[in-house]
Amino acid sequence: xxALILKDTYVIFRQMKYFLVMIxxxxxxxxxxxxxxxxxxxAMLPYTALAYDERSKWxxxxxxxxxxxxxxxxxxxxxxxxxxxxxxVLSALLQAVLSLAVNRTFLPGVMALSVLGALCILAxxxxxxxxxxxxxxxxAMFLIIFLVCGAAGAIANIAESVEQGTSFAxxxxxxxxxxxxxxxxxxxxxxLSQRFYRERMG
Numbered sequence: 085x086x087a088l089i090l091k092d093t094y095v096i097f098r099q100m101k102y103f104l105v106m107i108x109x110x111x112x113x114x115x116x117x118x119x120x121x122x123x124x125x126x127a128m129l130p131y132t133a134l135a136y137d138e139r140s141k142w143x144x145x146x147x148x149x150x151x152x153x154x155x156x157x158x159x160x161x162x163x164x165x166x167x168x169x170x171x172x173v174l175s176a177l178l179q180a181v182l183s184l185a186v187n188r189t190f191l192p193g194v195m196a197l198s199v200l201g202a203l204c205i206l207a208x209x210x211x212x213x214x215x216x217x218x219x220x221x222x223x224a225m226f227l228i229i230f231l232v233c234g235a236a237g238a239i240a241n242i243a244e245s246v247e248q249g250t251s252f253a254x255x256x257x258x259x260x261x262x263x264x265x266x267x268x269x270x271x272x273x274x275x276l277s278q279r280f281y282r283e284r285m286g
Contacts (some may be wrong), residue, residue, distance in 0.1 A: 138218055212227070
């Protein structure tokens with residue numbers, strides 16, 4: 085598993101450097117949409133790794149190595165989780181520093197919403213990538229972009245309502261619902277992705 089995650093990291097290292105710059109830039113901007121987008125966009129990085137796998141025929145090579153379909157699928161999920169977690173930590177640290185330096189409001193609840201939204205998006209879309217592939221799954225990519233932008237916009241509205249002094253009474257409930265949704269969707273998503281991967285490789 086660790087080797088598979090390292091492989092994906094090395095493969096998209098250049099894109100990850102650009103992504104790091106984007107996280108810092110978006111987190112520094114005084115916009116709830118940009119702050120949320122910086123974290124939610126991290127859920128798309130595994131698709132870049134999948135695209136490279138397809139182009140390099142990695143799946144055919146992996147079939148000759150001691151990796152099961154479960155290992156390969158879980159490796160992509162773990163890579164996505166690490167990307168989301170890393171983006172959230174960097175974004176939260178920068179926003180916390182800026183809140184002290186320029187009297188900007190830092191909202192941990194909004195950050196939590198961004199992380200949970202990203203986990204839900206990853207769980208919904210990864211099975212589509214394993215089913216159709218990145219090259220063929222163009223409609224799935226449009227769905228991913230729609231979900232990313234929609235989630236970032238919804239979270240931005242929550243952030244703006246809180247910053248303007250309007251109490252968002254359902255924030256706690258939304259967090260609980262999103263947490264449950266992330267757990268349930270992931271529990272369903274992983275075996276589904278394993279099944280789709282076996283069918284594609286079989």
